[in-house]
Amino acid sequence: MKKISSMEYNSLVWFLIRAGYIGVSISSLISISGRDSWLSGIIALVLGLIPFALFCSLRNYDSKMNICDLSVHLFGKFGHFINIILALGAFFVAQIAFSDMTHFINSQFLYRTPVLIISIVFIIPLAYSLFKGINAVSRTSLLLFYIVIFIIIFIILGISGGVELENLKPAFTSDANSIIHGSLILIAYNILPLFLLLILPKNILTGYSSKKSLIFYFLAMLSIVNAAFMTIGIFGYELSLLYEYPEFHLLKKVQIGNFVDRVESILSMEWILALFVFIMVAIYFVSKTFEQTFKAKEKTNNIFKLIVCLLLLIINQFIFITNGSAYQFFREKMYIIIFVLFLLIPAIIWLKTLFKKHFHNQNSS
């Protein structure tokens, strides 16, 4: 397998953190934490270091093993069962991200186009890049990362003048439960998906360093805190609550001089790209788990990837009855499922590694 550079890996970190922000986390965050959403963001940034450290620890356990190998190594045959659960979880988040992406495009740009057509347009490059392997995914991610950084700088320059601090007052009025709930939402949708990167064993990453990833973690999370801050600072809490995609309406305000205007469609490409990378990584996780669990050959695995993509396409047609029910699901249930899948199970695996190390040390002494 070809190696993945540190920068490519960190660009995946960036996209996995940023992807959950559009549609899912920001809207839920504002409706839960209100004007104090930025505070929830900062708390999430700090608390998120726990799962981040957990994932780093799992990665460092054995450089040859990815998470599937590790769970089989620790739990034997039961490890396969854990892997299947994790793969189902990865498919679930990929499905939610795919639904989010197609719904965003359908509701804001192509409202006369059937969702199926939009889905097909995205499924084809998705399947193609998965056939090409993780190297193609990571290289694509790095290329997109440079484009995205330019877009984000452009957005900040274009709207920062419109922030009114009065809109953020009164501060600290949301109760502690709401602020913590908002933080948990951000951790679930923006930080825990980093678990998916554990499908890449450490030995295929050249120049990997936890510190470098931590820098990208901070940058991506700060960009999300900034997005919450700017959305409420510019629109005010009430209007932010009213819009389905307040962050997209924010982009409509981007204006530089009198010549850069009406650029929201181009700027929102950043979210679509982030979601696309997110889905690619999640489906890669599913296919890799399938390959390792069932010892599938390349041809079988490719057929499996195709089936997964088709499933994504089919389920997307009826996953949510309305967007209102989707948001309710995001706010009330989905984050708990993600916590169980991507925090509880990895934590159990991590505890098992500790026991294993402990017994290994006892036996050797």
Added chain:
Amino acid sequence: MKNKIILLFVCIFMVCGCSNYRELDDLAIITAIAIDKSDDGKYELSFLIANSPKAQTSSKEGEATTTVFSGKGKTLTEAANSVDSKSPKTLYYGHINVAIISEEIAKEGFLEIADWLLRSPETRKQFYLMQAKDSDAKDILKIVEPLEATPSQSITSLIESNINSQSITTTVSYSPFIEKILEKGHDPILPSVSINGKVSKGSSEKNLEKTAPAAYLKLDDTAIFREDKFIGYVGKNDSQSINVINDDVHELKIDFKYKEDDIVFTSNNIKTSIDLVSFNHFKINVKGGGFVSEINGKITLEDPKVVKKLERALEKQLNKQLRKTLNKLQNELKCDVFGFGNRLYGKYPKRWKKIEKKWNNEYYPKLKIDVNSNLDIDSSGSLNRSIEEVRS
């Protein structure tokens, strides 16, 4: 061969273009909309279509290049559908520059009609919102003017040039207006537009052929709202004061008297801050510098003592003007267009909840507001002395 077939299959999806694709010729691009209430209680929606064939094919100079379509309905969507059935082209809402509402709509409550444009993904929500004064909103769209190609452009230019030169009106976009309505302790304002002359003459192409148009659009008083309902108008001086207090001034011109002489002061760096002193006490501080743009008298500006005296007279005049406006809004109209209530809510959210419902009628009128101006005359314009002084 197999790969080539797959590649071809992929390309079919990639090169088919967008299914939303519509030819520009097939679109009726709406640049302004007007919302009225008809006698039978229905909404009357009027669209100004900018790209009518006349705009492209007419060779006759001076001919109106726009078209106005109107339709009625119980809901705005029904009214829009009614227009749609009259227009041979698909209506396109993405280029709306201005929306005008009638007084009746404003009195009934703006939120009743706010949803339609806000919900539509095609509209950008950044267009100007105005109120028609002394005429139906749809009539505003019909007035053709010699200086601009379309009425929507002429309204937009009117507001933008005024805000830069006199600050007697304000630019209000659609979503910020709704934001103000939804905010606690903040009432919104809207600029109004009226027709000077007869609509029938203003909508005729002959209006373009005269050196002095028979009818033209003019910016009128500012409409004051309480929450989403129109309460009343304030005149030019009050509008200017509102802009000064809201720190929304580009250029300010103040006329004041010094002894018996009339002087005009112009400033383009006025800054206003509103400080919350206590729960029922605010302080407004206005600072800025500018130049004397007109003197009708014998005043010499070379003497610093005279300049100081002029500055005091100027500050006194501005304070008086601001107090007058505050008094009108606090006691007559009882509308908090400055967001004092919002500031109280920001600082004392718990106490605000107790007074929120009584704010406009009981607490706001009793609010103590100090006004303090600190203006500097930095320059005497292009002249050192007044003409009268040199002449004598």
